[in-house]
Amino acid sequence: MRAGFLGGVLLAAAGYTWLAFAELAWLSSAGRLGPGFFPRIIGVSLVALCAYSLLIDRGASRETLTPYWRTTVVLAALSALFVAALDVLGGLLSTIAFMAAALWILNRGRHVQNAVLALALPLCMYLIFRVWLNAAVPRGMLGLPF
């Protein structure tokens, strides 16, 4: 897993470094240090250190997953769905849907408590952010007034 993560960082760093060399100049037209100066140093250092770490840590013992990895994946997927739903359902409806789904998974069997929390918390958030602070809350595509 760690090697996979390091490999991912190495790939991204290689792409970053390639762009820094291909598109950004070391010196500006005025002869001063250009926009590519710092990114090239950062990119080369990152690639070198990631490659070195991959080499050094290749013999590290295999990591085992905890029994809770499934819950973590479900929670991360729910968070992604929540962000996606913001643009469609708008702030209030998507937060109610997210809270209901998350509590149904995490707090099983307590239907009344879950229903109260799924309605009360999003409503509080909406009142604080939209009404009190006049902050931006997504409207969504449904054209609802909240």
Added chain:
Amino acid sequence: MDIFGNLLLGLSVAISPINLAYLFIGVVIGMVVGIIPGFGPAAALAVLLPVTFGMEPTGAVIMLAAIYYGSQYGGTITSILLNTPGESSSVAATFDGYPLAQQGRAGPALVMQAVASFIGGTLGVILISVLAPAFSLVTRSFGPPEFFLLVMMGLSTLIVMVGGNWRYGVISALIGFALGTVGVDLETGNSRFTFGSAELIEGIDFIPIAIGLFGLGELYYAFYTGLHASGSGGIVQYQKERRFWPTLADFVETRVTLVRSSLLGFIIGVIPGAGATIASLMSYSVEKSASRTPEKFGKGAMAGLVGPEAANNAASSGAMVPLLTLGIPGSAATAVLLAAFLLWGLTPGPLLMAQKPEFAWGLIASMYLGNVALLALNVFAIPLFVQMIKLPYRLLAPSVILICTIGTYSVNGSIVETWLMFAAGLAGFFMKRHGFSPAALVLALVLGPLGEQSLRQSLTISGGSFSIFVDRAASLWILGITVAVLGLGILMRRSGVRE
């Protein structure tokens, strides 16, 4: 104006009813944040930053700073009663705090940690009042080479001092630097790594990254380790009766510890990158070495509890010195505070105290009042906070995700930044799982543009010669302190102090 005159000016700002209200809200939120495992002050500050948009700048910063130092108080309650630190800076409090609670001395331990936090915090603020103006005067002569060296000092200290693999710490910082180069290059006007996106022209805002790494990332990791399933069954019960209060012997036994640890904590806090966690662990180590009864440490020594507590609170005060006088944050939490300053058009640096005395001294004066409020809250409202410890994590977690997501969107009304926050959350989880440093990434992202600009300016001034970094006395001083701190960090690693 003298220090007392400035403090009176600051007090007149801090005691306005609205600022007092923000201060009280801030310390209560800070206490709660400290109690919740897996949700630190950096995440809380980042999430609550948008909430302050409707406030007056001084009141907003007073509240955010109160959350920051208030969290140092709250984290210890769970260390003592549950053997689970609410904050990394409260880890040392578990060594003797939990054994004290198991011996039926939870009440005295809770009161003594509050007193130690108060003394550390208050001594720290007194030292800020005296030293910050002097620091401002010294740092006015700093040029690009000194600022570049300070950036490097902060990052290298963070990487060496905070445990884990140093290579992964450097990789984390380099990722932060790389993210910091996205956007228009201010010196030449060239776009860098924007891929034609209008959203990326101004660069990557660090608020979504900080909320993702410290809010979502920590939360996913807490779930991965099963925090939601553990409950609060192991909580040590205590009774608010005669034995609740500490004895005179407790105070007499720890009087030197309190002063020594506060001074040590403040000095460590002033060094960018070192921070409250290192201060508390070093204080524990120093107190154990200085004690006539070191064998009691780890078995319920009061000095082993109050030393780290005084140190971590003094360190959080000390960290405000480089933040206010140089604009250099020493930790992820102070990096978010820096963002708050900038959002309000306040540029921390050598001239801040001279140009905005009502703001700088208002903040410092509010910290005196905040520490008094926290002492009272800690002693008299402990039962309330103990009830909070019992709140199940499975109910808290969805609320935290909700606040992180809506909070990020509300900063700029951007769904792209909300997705960025989610991506940073996933990255934060993997970084935490594999021993990388999200704090180094955020600090490098914040300091990257300053580091790049000062490096390019320095080399332009010197005609490309790196000797500019050793030419001036100030640069040599910074280099000397950096080498000393790094040497100490390496020694700590070798001697296994952190373990």
